[in-house]
Amino acid sequence: MLGSQTQTPPKEASSSITDKTKIKARYFMIWRWHFYAGLYVIPFILMLSITGLVMLFDDEIEMITYQDELVVMPEAMTLPVSIQLDKVQTMYPHGTVTQFIPSKAIDRANKFDVRLADGRSVLVTINQYTGDILGEIDRSDSWYQLANDIHGTLLLGQWGDYLIEIAASLSILLIGTGLYLWWPRDHASIAGFLKLRFSNTRLFMRDLHANFAALFSIVLLLFLLSGLAWTSVWGGKLVQAWNTFPVYYTWGDKPESHLTHADLNHGSEKELPWNLEQSVLPESNQHIHGAYTSSETDKGYVATQNNINIDSIVKQARGLGFTQYKLFLPQSEKGVYTLAANSMGGDITDPRLDKTTHIDQYTGDVLVDVTWDDYTVLAKLMAAGISLHQGDVSVFNKALNAVFCLVFVLISLSGMLMWWIRRPSGKTRIGIPPHFESEGLWKAGIAGLFVVAVCFPLASVALVLFGLADWLMFKPRR
Structure with missing residues (x-):
């Protein structure tokens, strides 16, 4: 009978249903990626934001904590740096002076880094006008460190x-998936687009978090990329290694040390430019320069050849255009004086004025001089990005970064609260977004994983672990 015949839906309607199913499946797959990445990332974003705030106001914290050790009364004349160095060495007979940091203002003390016999590094402050030792700042015991x-x-x-590299890499995935979920596509997503709804707590937290x-997201992405450049795998192996010296620039016929620029850093502080860290240091060659006198005492290495001492290097620094800088002292008979003024180390605020110069300790000859013009394109972007990342460009830059840190804390906390409010009481106890099967969807997942693996290897490891956990632990409970 005609009335009892089963009617099949039109082909167009069937196709429409299939498309809607695929769209829904894709949405929930991306939501699940976003959820799993968020579970791992949120604690790290909170940690990075809070510690970033502390580091952002390092100078202010240091001044409050060590005011007596840092503030001096300006006078007409300063003592030669060599006399200041002698006083520090006399005060620390069993330490090794590794670095001289001239004051940034006339009412601030000069600093000398001293490596103690127990391996600790302290900044000894000295009144450059009177020669009085004011005190010391333990670099390993500061708020900044x-x-x-x-x-x-x-x-x-x-x-x-x-x-942390996994967290930063997954944060980029979190940004991409979050933007997809946020972008308006239906009535539900349009309702909260660029607005806050106060009708209930869950909607308010959703709108707060998403918007x-x-x-x-762009600000967070820039912070993440500039931070990732310091990491071991993505930064050290995939990016930094291909943007360092001597990729296209070599020291020529100058002897090279087995030490790299990173060996000059004190602890975890980044005092040398990013693109120089993996590059080897040049060496002074005493055999070429002839006779020399030196002492290898418990005070550390001291070179006294041809009157090339710290005073002549400081004078030479002014002639080379250095204003604010760090001076690394030679630590062996083949070591060099290194003058470093760079935005990454906080010496200057304009990365275009970056300058790293190595000087032969016996003749005063400039062995290597690296400036902004020698940087690769990516190295220039890194120098500029890190300067902005650290809030060094201006007071406005620092204030903005403080606001950004607080916003990232807000985003993280709102995401946690949104999850806590919407978590179900049954089925999955942690509130995993629903799972919808769709033909071919696993192929898109594998393709996405492959892209992540190529760009961020450690993040792909985390995604595989998330997938295994999802398959083994949660799927049977649906």
């Missing part, structure tokens, strides 16, 4: 660096 160590390694060394995260 603690925040920097947590920020970079979680106090876990290399494994902490790996964990703030989307509006500040």
Whole structure:
């Protein structure tokens, strides 16, 4: 009978249903990626934001903590730096002076870094007008160093660096998936687009999280990329190694040391430019320059050839155009004086004025002089990005970065609260977004994983682990 015949839906309607199913499946797959990445990333974003705030106001914190050790009364004349150095060496007979940091203002003390016999590094402050030793700042016990160590390694060394690199890499995935989920596509998503709804707490948290995260996504991405450039795998192996010296620039016939520029850094502080860290240092060659006198005493290495001492180097620095800088002293008979003024180290605020100069300790000859013009394109972007990342460009830059850190905390906390409010009481206890099967969807997942693996290897490891956990632990409970 005609009335009992089963009617099949039109072909167009069937196709429409299939398309809607695929769109829904894709949406929930991306939501699940976003959810899993967020579970891992949120604690790290909170940590990075809070420690970033501490590091941002390092100078202010240091001044409050060590005011007596840093403030001096300006006078008409300053003592020669060599006399200041002698006084520091006399005060620390068993230490090694590794660095001289001239004051940034006439009412601030000069600093000398001294490596003590127990391996600690302290900044000894001295009144450059009177020669009085004012005190010391333990570099390993400062608020900045603690925040920097947590920020970079979680106090876990290399494994902490790996964990943070995974978090930063997954944060980029979080941004991409979050923007997809935020972008209006139906009535539900349009209702909360660029607005806050106060009808209930869950909607308010959703709108707060989604809109703030989307509006500040580019800022967060820039922070993440500039930070990732310091990490061990993505930064050290995939990016930094191909943008360092001597990729297209060599020292020529100058002897090279087995030490790299990174060996000049004190602890986890980044005092040398990013693109020079993996490059080897040049050497002074005493055999070429003839006779010399030196002492290898418990005070450390001291070179006294041809009157090339710290005073002549400081005078030479002015002639070379250095205003604010760090001076690294030679630590062996083949070592060099290194003058470093760069935005990454906080010496200057304009990365275009970056300058690193190595000087032969016996003749005063400039062995290597690296400036902004020698940087690769990516190295220039890194120098500019890190300067902005650290809030060094201006007071406005620092204030903006403080606001950004607070916004990232807000985004993280709102995401946690949104999850807490919407978590179900049954089925999956942690509130994993629903799973919808769709033909070919696993291919898109594999393709996405492949792209992540190529760009961010450690993040792909985390995604595989998330996938295994999802398959083994949660799927049977649906």
